[in-house]
Structure formats: C-alpha cells, structure tokens
Amino acid sequence: MSEFLVGYLSNQSNHEDPPRECDVLIIGGGLLGTSLAYYLAKEGTDVTLIEREEINREASGTNAGSFHFQIALHQLTPNMTNSEKERLASEVRLQVDAAKLWDNLEQELDADLGVHFDGGIMVAETEEEMGVLRDKDEIEKSAGLESHILTGDEMRAFAPYLAPDLAGISFCPREGHANPLLVGPTYAYRAAERGVRFRTDCGAESIEVLTGEKHRFKVTTNKGVIKANRVVNAAGAWTGELAAQLGLKLPMGLSGLHVNVTEPREYFLKSMVQHIGRRLTLKQTHNNTFIIGGGWPSRPEPYPKRYSNIWNSTSGNLAVALRVLPMLKDVKLIRTWSGVWAYTLDFKPILGESERIPGYHVAMVPTGFTLGPMVAQMLSEYMTAPKGSVKLPEEFRVDREVA
Amino acid sequence: MKSVTGNDLVVIGGGPAGIAAAATASSLGLRVALIDERVTLGGQIFKRVGPGFDLRERKSLGKDYARGSDLIDEIDRPNVTVLTSTTVLTIEDGKVITSHAEEGIRALDYRFLIIAPGAYDRPVAFPGWTLPGVMTAGAVQTMVKTQRISPGKKIFFAGSGPLALAFSAQLIGLGAPVFRVIESAPFPSPVNALRLLSRIGGNLDLIRDAAKYRSVLLKARVPFKYGRIIVKAEGEGRLEYVTHAKADREWNPIPGTEVREACDALCVGYGFFPSHELFRLVDCAFEYDENRGGFSVIKDEWGATSVDSVFAVGDGTGVTGSYSAVAQGRLAGLQIASRLKKITEEERDSTAKPYARELRARNRFQSALNKMFDVGAGIYRLADSKTVICRCESVTRGAIDPIIDSTDDVSVVKGISRAGMGLCQGRNCQRHIAAMIADRHQKPISSVSFQTPRFPVKPVEIGAIADDSVREEKYFIT
Numbered sequence: 001m002s003e004f005l006v007g008y009l010s011n012q013s014n015h016e017d018p019p020r021e022c023d024v025l026i027i028g029g030g031l032l033g034t035s036l037a038y039y040l041a042k043e044g045t046d047v048t049l050i051e052r053e054e055i056n057r058e059a060s061g062t063n064a065g066s067f068h069f070q071i072a073l074h075q076l077t078p079n080m081t082n083s084e085k086e087r088l089a090s091e092v093r094l095q096v097d098a099a100k101l102w103d104n105l106e107q108e109l110d111a112d113l114g115v116h117f118d119g120g121i122m123v124a125e126t127e128e129e130m131g132v133l134r135d136k137d138e139i140e141k142s143a144g145l146e147s148h149i150l151t152g153d154e155m156r157a158f159a160p161y162l163a164p165d166l167a168g169i170s171f172c173p174r175e176g177h178a179n180p181l182l183v184g185p186t187y188a189y190r191a192a193e194r195g196v197r198f199r200t201d202c203g204a205e206s207i208e209v210l211t212g213e214k215h216r217f218k219v220t221t222n223k224g225v226i227k228a229n230r231v232v233n234a235a236g237a238w239t240g241e242l243a244a245q246l247g248l249k250l251p252m253g254l255s256g257l258h259v260n261v262t263e264p265r266e267y268f269l270k271s272m273v274q275h276i277g278r279r280l281t282l283k284q285t286h287n288n289t290f291i292i293g294g295g296w297p298s299r300p301e302p303y304p305k306r307y308s309n310i311w312n313s314t315s316g317n318l319a320v321a322l323r324v325l326p327m328l329k330d331v332k333l334i335r336t337w338s339g340v341w342a343y344t345l346d347f348k349p350i351l352g353e354s355e356r357i358p359g360y361h362v363a364m365v366p367t368g369f370t371l372g373p374m375v376a377q378m379l380s381e382y383m384t385a386p387k388g389s390v391k392l393p394e395e396f397r398v399d400r401e402v403a
Numbered sequence: 404m405k406s407v408t409g410n411d412l413v414v415i416g417g418g419p420a421g422i423a424a425a426a427t428a429s430s431l432g433l434r435v436a437l438i439d440e441r442v443t444l445g446g447q448i449f450k451r452v453g454p455g456f457d458l459r460e461r462k463s464l465g466k467d468y469a470r471g472s473d474l475i476d477e478i479d480r481p482n483v484t485v486l487t488s489t490t491v492l493t494i495e496d497g498k499v500i501t502s503h504a505e506e507g508i509r510a511l512d513y514r515f516l517i518i519a520p521g522a523y524d525r526p527v528a529f530p531g532w533t534l535p536g537v538m539t540a541g542a543v544q545t546m547v548k549t550q551r552i553s554p555g556k557k558i559f560f561a562g563s564g565p566l567a568l569a570f571s572a573q574l575i576g577l578g579a580p581v582f583r584v585i586e587s588a589p590f591p592s593p594v595n596a597l598r599l600l601s602r603i604g605g606n607l608d609l610i611r612d613a614a615k616y617r618s619v620l621l622k623a624r625v626p627f628k629y630g631r632i633i634v635k636a637e638g639e640g641r642l643e644y645v646t647h648a649k650a651d652r653e654w655n656p657i658p659g660t661e662v663r664e665a666c667d668a669l670c671v672g673y674g675f676f677p678s679h680e681l682f683r684l685v686d687c688a689f690e691y692d693e694n695r696g697g698f699s700v701i702k703d704e705w706g707a708t709s710v711d712s713v714f715a716v717g718d719g720t721g722v723t724g725s726y727s728a729v730a731q732g733r734l735a736g737l738q739i740a741s742r743l744k745k746i747t748e749e750e751r752d753s754t755a756k757p758y759a760r761e762l763r764a765r766n767r768f769q770s771a772l773n774k775m776f777d778v779g780a781g782i783y784r785l786a787d788s789k790t791v792i793c794r795c796e797s798v799t800r801g802a803i804d805p806i807i808d809s810t811d812d813v814s815v816v817k818g819i820s821r822a823g824m825g826l827c828q829g830r831n832c833q834r835h836i837a838a839m840i841a842d843r844h845q846k847p848i849s850s851v852s853f854q855t856p857r858f859p860v861k862p863v864e865i866g867a868i869a870d871d872s873v874r875e876e877k878y879f880i881t
C-alpha cells in the first residue's frame with residue numbers, strides 16, 4: 001500500500017525557500033489545498049503551495065476517513081418542515097456527486113487510496129429515533145441516494161453482530177471510506193509531478209493587498225515574501241483567523257474531535273455503523289482495527305500543541321459503541337487522538353472568490369474528507385475558466401453573513 | 404468511574420524509587436496511594452517470586468530481595484493504600500485514572516504526584532532479532548528469577564554497560580548455561596578507568612559487585628570480550644547461530660572480523676529506555692541524553708519536574724540503578740512533606756543530607772560509567788533492508804527508508820508505513836526510526852521529536868472503560 005508513496009515528495013526541495021512570485025498561492029497543505037493544487041496544475045496553472053507544518057498533518061490526516069454521503073445526524077430533528085427537508089435533499093444531491101468523484105479517484109490518481117464502498121448502517125434505539133430514520137430515508141431516496149430500512153428479524157438477519165434489541169436500522173449501500181493518511185499525500189505527489197511547488201515548514205504570517213503593482217498580494221512567510229496574483233486560503237481550522245487579517249469575517253467555528261482506535265480483530269464488520277440519535281461512527285479498517293469516533297470533544301490547546309484528549313470522551317464514546325456492538329467488549333483500546341475540526345454555521349462550504357477582495361479565494365468545507373476533493377475541483381474550474389463563465393453556488397459565497 | 408479521594412500523594416510505580424518515596428512521605432504523616440500494575444510490589448530489581456512459589460529461604464534470592472522486603476515493610480502503615488494489579492492509563496485534570504480487573508476504572512486525586520515508572524530494555528534491531536530464542540536481558544532475567552527456567556542450553560550474551568556484566572553473572576549464578584559474553588564498548592581506556600576510580604567514593608559496593616560478577620565469569624570460564632557487537636541471528640524457525648564482530652568506537656561492526664557460532668538462546672542487553680509516556684502526557688519538559696536512553700525528563704535535585712506538583716524519580720528518568728532510585732524516592736518524599744508543611748525546611752535538609760550525598764556519589768560514578776560505555780550510533784545501523792523495525796505491524800527497514808527520503812517527521816513515517824501503530828504504540832521502534840531520520844537528514848537525533856503523547860498508556864479493554872453515565876448531550880457542539 002505504501003509502495004506508491006515512496007519518495008512522494010522530496011524533503012529537500014520542500015524545505016527550500018519559496019519562490020519570490022507565482023500566479024496562484026495556496027495556503028494550507030490539507031486535502032483542500034493539495035487536491036486544489038492538483039486540479040489547477042492539470043489545467044496548466046502556475047501554483048505554489050505553502051504549509052506551515054507537513055503535508056496532511058492536521059484535519060486531513062487525523063480524520064476518521066468516513067464518507068458522509070448520508071445526511072449528517074446533527075442536521076436531523078424530529079418533525080422537520082418541508083423546506084428543511086428540501087434543503088437537506090439539496091445537500092444529499094451534492095453528496096451523491098461527491099460519491100461519483102470517489103468512484104473514479106483511484107483511477108484518476110493511479111493509486112491505491114483504500115477506497116471502499118461497503119455500505120453504511122445507521123441505527124435507531126428508540127421509536128422516536130426510528131421516526132427520524134424514516135424521514136431521513138425518505139429525503140435520501142428523493143435525492144437519488146439508495147437507502148433501506150430494516151427492523152426486527154430482518155435487521156437481526158442482516159446484521160447479526162448488532163445488539164438485537166435496537167429499534168431498527170437504515171442501510172445505505174453507497175456509504176464507504178478511504179484512507180485519510182494516503183489521499184492528501186497522493187494528491188500532493190500527483191500535483192508535484194505537474195509542477196506545483198510545495199514548501200513545508202513555511203507558514204503565512206501576514207497578507208497584504210497591493211495596489212498598482214504587477215501582483216495583487218504580498219504574503220510574508222517565515223521563509224521570506226511571496227507575491228501572487230491570486231491567493232487561496234485553504235488553512236482548515238485556521239481559515240477564519242487568516243481571513244480576518246484582511247477584514248473578512250467567515251461564518252465558521254472550531255471544535256476538537258476525539259477518535260479511538262483498537263487492537264486488530266478478525267475482520268467481520270464490512271459496513272460503517274452510525275447512530276441516529278447519539279454520537280457514534282464505528283468501522284473496522286482493512287488493517288482489522290476498529291476506529292471509533294462520532295463527534296466527541298477534545299480539549300483545545302494553544303497552537304502548536306495538539307488538542308489533548310478527554311477521558312470522558314473515550315468512556316462515553318465507547319459506551320455508545322458497546323450499546324450498539326456488545327461483542328466489542330473485550331477488544332483493547334490502544335490509542336486515542338484528536339484533530340481540530342472546522343465547521344460552518346450553516347453547514348455549507350465556504351468556497352470561491354471574495355467580492356470585497358477580488359483575487360482572494362477561500363476553500364473550506366465541514367465534511368471536508370468526503371466533499372473536499374469535489375469542492376476543490378469546482379473551485380479549480382471557476383479559477384481556470386474565463387472570468388464569469390463558471391458560477392459557484394450562491395449559498396457557498398465567501399462574503400455571506402450568517403445569523 | 405469510582406473516585407479515590409483525599410490523597411496527599413499518589414505514587415505511580417512500586418519499584419525501589421516509588422516504594423522509597425511512599426515510605427518516606429507516609430512516615431511523615433502524608434496519606435499516600437501507591438500504584439503498580441504488577442501483582443506484587445518490587446519493580447525490576449526486587450522482583451518478587453510469582454504467586455504459588457514457596458519462599459522458605461529469603462536468602463537464596465540474594466541481598467536485593469532482602470533489601471526489597473525491608474523497603475516494602477516500611478510502607479506497612481494505615482496511611483498507605485497499595486493498589487497493585489492496577490494500571491495507570493492517563494493523568495487528567497489533577498486525577499490519575501487507573502484500571503483494575505475487578506475494581507474497574509478508578510480516578511485518584513492528589514496534591515502531589517510522583518511518577519516512577521521505571522525503564523525497559525532498549526530494543527536493538529539487527530537481522531534475525533525477531534527469531535524465537537532471541538530475548539532481551541530483562542525478559543531472561545524475569546524468567547530465571549521468578550520462574551527458575553533457563554532460556555536455553557547454550558546462551559550467548561550480547562550487551563553493554565555494567566548491567567550487562569551483572570545480568571550475565573546473575574544468570575550464571577542461577578545455573579543458566581551462558582557460554583560467551585560480549586560488550587560493545589572498548590576495553591576501558593586509562594582516562595576512563597582513572598575517571599571511574601576518582602569517583603569511587605560511596606560506590607565501593609558497586610565495584611565490589613562488579614569484581615564479584617567478573618570473578619563469577621572467570622570461575623565459570625565464560626569468556627568476556629570488550630569491543631564486540633552482535634551482527635546477526637540466524638536459524639530455521641528459531642535461533643541456531645549468532646554472528647558477532649569487532650566494533651569500532653561508534654559501535655559499527657568492522658567487516659572481516661565476524662565470527663559465527665551455534666547457540667540456542669541469545670540474550671540482548673544494550674541498556675534501557677526510560678518509560679516516558681506519563682511524563683509526556685502531563686507535559687513535563689525534556690532534555691536529550693543518549694546514555695540515559697534518549698529524551699529524559701528534566702528535574703531538580705528533589706525530583707521536581709517543570710510541571711507543578713509532579714515529581715519524577717527512579718529509572719524512568721534515566722537508568723542509574725536501584726540505590727540511586729531509593730535515594731531519589733526519599734528526597735522527593737521529603738520535599739513533598741515539607742511543601743505540605745509536615746516538616747520544616749531545616750528538618751527536610753538535615754534528613755536529606757545522607758540521601759543527597761549518596762545520590763551525588765552515585766551520579767558522579769554513573770556519569771563516569773556512562774562515558775566508558777557510551778552508546779554508539781552504530782547500534783541503529785545493524786538492520787538491513789529486510790530487518791523488521793516495527794514488530795507489532797511487521798514493517799521492515801526497506802519499507803521505511805524511502806519514506807524518510809520524503810520527510811523528517813516521525814509521525815508522517817508512521818502514517819504512511821504503519822510503523823508505531825501497533826500494540827506497543829512505538830515504544831520499541833520510534834527511537835530507531837528517529838535515529839534513521841537523523842542519519843539520513845544529517846541532523847542530531849535530539850531534534851527529531853516523538854509522536855504526540857496520547858492515552859491510554861497501556862492497552863485496555865473497551866468493556867472496562869465504557870461508561871454509560873457519560874452523556875454527550877452536554878458536549879454537543881452544534
């Protein structure tokens with residue numbers, strides 16, 4: 001698996017000083033930044049990407065690697081109105097498009113990325129949760145995402161490893177996962193092949209807008225100044241902080257998320273398991289370990305220290321896991337970790353060029369592993385097409401205000 | 404999760420350092436909880452004979468055993484709670500979180516915390532090191548000491564440092580058939596020998612011990628050779644041959660000097676790594692010292708670390724032996740008692756004097772010894788491309804080398820190769836990978852940092868941790 005990535009980037013050239021000028025400067029080497037670099041370079045754009053640490057070391061390399069094609073559970077509530085349902089359906093349609101990109105991505109990048117479409121199970125414990133599950137099933141079907149509801153003996157026959165007294169489950173055959181440790185670096189590798197200059201240990205410290213000069217932006221890094229025609233802020237959790245330097249107030253927030261990983265056990269759990277009413281995502285990886293998460297918090301720490309884990313997140317998260325899969329009782333937890341997750345207040349991506357600061361672009365999306373490559377491709381199309389010929393969705397606008 | 408409250412002092416680690424700390428602190432009136440994951444107290448050196456063994460004659464187990472028993476008797480006090488078979492998983496918000504098979508998860512609060520987790524054998528990756536029959540010195544010692552089993556009929560001992568000599572002599576003393584001992588360091592130079600001699604004060608016992616060990620080897624006609632290092636182990640399914648060679652000053656094998664010999668057990672003892680996980684979890688400051696086992700926690704003369712109310716004593720801060728460990732434990736106990744106003748600073752200082760003196764003498768001697776047995780960088784270069792570096796995930800040097808061309812970050816190597824992701828969480832391979840990175844990128848190994856510390860410090864069953872009373876509602880972020 002790792003063979004492909006051998007020598008994926010040259011440590012030496014990564015550590016050289018950045019070029020003095022470039023057309024597009026991408027700030028941030030997570031999945032958004034690296035995939036955007038790849039798509040832009042494919043169209044022949046001159047791109048430099050700067051990353052203050054190493055490629056793929058923040059959210060893109062610490063996430064759980066799950067595709068969230070189904071509706072995210074935090075968006076669902078009992079008794080939704082029709083307009084709420086329609087809004088969710090539009091999101092599912094976006095997710096279905098992302099699924100298509102993932103279908104072809106290993107071929108596109110000519111690499112094993114650990115992409116598997118093994119389906120996803122969403123469990124409901126109570127009758128009230130069952131009602132929400134049925135609504136979700138209905139919305140997803142209307143948006144073209146296959147989904148099935150199973151209860152009672154049918155459920156027990158389909159997923160004998162689940163607690164037999166659950167109220168029911170939905171099954172989405174399209175759901176899947178990929179290896180987050182490989183996707184970003186592979187994009188970087190393919191982008192570097194197409195001429196993108198990567199500079200690591202190189203952080204943007206300040207950005208100025210220039211007037212009356214050849215370039216529009218002057219970015220000061222710890223390794224010197226870079227002048228660029230266009231800038232893309234793909235700084236993940238730090239996107240808002242960076243944008244604030246130019247007076248942009250992005251509608252986003254941050255949260256530390258907790259993840260658990262266990263020792264390996266004989267492979268039996270093909271599909272990812274989630275809970276409709278509680279925080280749980282659980283899957284068995286192809287290394288036979290179980291990765292268990294689902295949105296339990298970790299503790300913020302001042303940068304560059306990594307967010308630390310909270311004991312109660314482990315004990316609470318694992319209790320939900322055992323409620324759903326009691327047979328994991330004697331499996332050993334070997335490590336926890338955490339990453340910083342950036343979300344938007346309206347759950348829509350922030351994607352495109354600022355109207356207030358032409359040339360300044362933002363690429364940020366909450367379920368960034370699932371949707372990152374697709375939104376990066378959309379932004380690349382926008383940036384490489386003649387001005388005005390490609391429009392990005394209105395609701396993704398960089399300058400929008402969210403209550 | 405149960406709470407154990409009202410502790411003035413929690414001591415993690417029931418080896419000589421931890422027991423001595425608990426003994427001193429409790430004798431001055433502190434409420435102490437002493438935790439160890441093993442079934443019995445005693446740590447590495449005072450290792451107790453396992454349950455089920457008849458202990459009619461304490462003496463047969465040597466003076467260390469008696470010394471250990473005396474120390475353990477000292478903590479037989481109502482204000483000491485001993486929690487054995489109890490593993491510390493993490494330390495969070497001023498609580499030590501532990502797991503026990505029957506008691507489940509318990510959280511102990513504390514006003515002061517002493518971390519005394521000891522050390523473990525330095526793993527050395529050379530071709531064939533994962534063959535059955537190849538064992539670390541510590542594992543062999545435990546086997547022989549607590550179970551009275553010899554690991555083989557013909558034992559080859561390869562290692563370095565005073566403990567290598569002690570180990571092999573002990574094994575021979577217990578009747579284990581050791582047939583050759585090699586030491587990687589060169590024969591002591593006059594300068595080194597003189598330095599050692601000049602620091603002999605307060606260490607005569609150790610010199611006497613060493614002389615005794617040497618004579619055990621001589622009497623048993625077991626050859627002991629300086630300046631040779633293990634090169635490879637071979638065999639069909641288990642160890643059959645070892646190859647060793649002359650080593651240069653940096654411990655690189657000198658081509659053409661190899662000797663291959665048949666044997667059925669290889670005992671490897673090239674020093675120790677301190678268990679640093681808990682220190683890293685509470686964010687203690689570290690410094691680098693290869694002879695203390697790499698990154699070592701920074702502490703003052705009382706054992707206080709850079710983190711308020713957290714003390715570090717014993718081998719977990721760099722291996723200096725059990726006498727030093729006991730002295731460190733006593734000093735930490737005194738300092739904490741004085742901080743809690745159980746004794747005045749004058750009382751502290753006068754009681755501390757003999758321990759401080761002993762510690763100074765031991766440390767001076769130890770640093771002279773360290774110079775003599777300076778660990779050479781060659782120890783990290785023995786592996787060939789097929790040698791497994793990460794045992795848990797079976798990752799070879801050949802799989803890691805090319806990734807190191809792309810990065811100088813241990814965590815990136817881990818992410819792409821899976822080295823360090825298994826059960827031991829990199830305890831055994833991280834230092835080796837750091838050394839490979841240092842070699843490849845021509846930088847000091849001290850500049851290659853560890854992976855981020857995370858709990859649990861030891862693997863633990865999900866069923867033991869899961870707690871249904873913790874609800875996520877109050878955590879909802881969106």
Ligand SMILES: Cc1cc2nc3c(=O)[nH]c(=O)nc-3n(C[C@H](O)[C@H](O)[C@H](O)COP(=O)(O)OP(=O)(O)OC[C@H]3O[C@@H](n4cnc5c(N)ncnc54)[C@H](O)[C@@H]3O)c2cc1C
Nearest residue numbers: 028030031032052058059060063066204236339368369370
């Ligand atoms: C624990 C966890 C689990 C998750 N699980 C999932 C999941 O299962 N499915 C899913 O779809 N999504 C998941 N997510 C969300 C997903 O990981 C992120 O949305 C996505 O990775 C964001 O990618 P990014 O490139 O925007 O950010 P990042 O990967 O964080 O990259 C941003 C980069 O910018 C760099 N940077 C910041 N400031 C500067 C600067 N000033 N100069 C230079 N560089 C800078 C950072 O060092 C970083 O490398 C999870 C997130 C977390 C934290």
Ligand SMILES: Cc1cc2nc3c(=O)[nH]c(=O)nc-3n(C[C@H](O)[C@H](O)[C@H](O)COP(=O)(O)OP(=O)(O)OC[C@H]3O[C@@H](n4cnc5c(N)ncnc54)[C@H](O)[C@@H]3O)c2cc1C
Nearest residue numbers: 416418419420440446447448491520521541717718724725
């Ligand atoms: C393998 C080995 C063999 C040795 N043999 C000799 C010898 O023959 N002669 C000699 O003079 N010296 C020997 N030494 C050195 C001597 O034993 C030490 O100097 C002395 O034991 C150090 O005492 P300590 O209290 O610091 O650590 P230790 O004696 O190692 O005690 C540490 C204790 O902490 C416990 N612990 C660690 N982590 C946790 C956790 N997370 N939760 C709960 N408990 C935990 C361990 O179970 C252990 O009992 C040896 C050292 C080692 C490592």
